[in-house]
Amino acid sequence: MKIHSQADYPISETHEGSIAGPRGVMLNKITLDAVSAGEIEIEDLRISREALLAQADIARAAGRNTLALNFERGAELIDVPQDIIMQTYELLRPGRANTQSELLAQAKLLRDEFGAANIADFIERAAEIYRQRGLLNE
Numbered sequence: 007m008k009i010h011s012q013a014d015y016p017i018s019e020t021h022e023g024s025i026a027g028p029r030g031v032m033l034n035k036i037t038l039d040a041v042s043a044g045e046i047e048i049e050d051l052r053i054s055r056e057a058l059l060a061q062a063d064i065a066r067a068a069g070r071n072t073l074a075l076n077f078e079r080g081a082e083l084i085d086v087p088q089d090i091i092m093q094t095y096e097l098l099r100p101g102r103a104n105t106q107s108e109l110l111a112q113a114k115l116l117r118d119e120f121g122a123a124n125i126a127d128f129i130e131r132a133a134e135i136y137r138q139r140g141l142l143n144e
Contacts, residue, residue, distance in 0.1 A: 015064045017057065025057050028084075055081045075124065082122035090115070094125075098132060100141040109133035 014020050022034040027050040040046045062077035083091060097103045097112050110133055117126035136142050 055084045079124045104143040106137045
């Protein structure tokens, strides 16, 4: 699904037949009847990488580049295990990382193991800013 303009917002209404969850169930198939019949699982309610990237397209078309980058970073995290996400979150809290190298190692892990280049870039920038501002426990 390629989103071209702000007119595609909200995609849940304008593209409901082409947005699928992680198991491939289309958004327009998620109904109360389907839930009651046991056809819908919790996984079907999770946002997909494609939906996040479509939201990024809309944000960029609206001139909201920072929001678009946030959606793209979110899309990168779809397949990252929850424990790695929480570990990264903890390291990014000011004063939690002991050294800049801890943050850089986390960035490398996300880039190399999960292909999350935008997230890795974000963490690398944060590591430098934390060092400059004395927010590391070195």
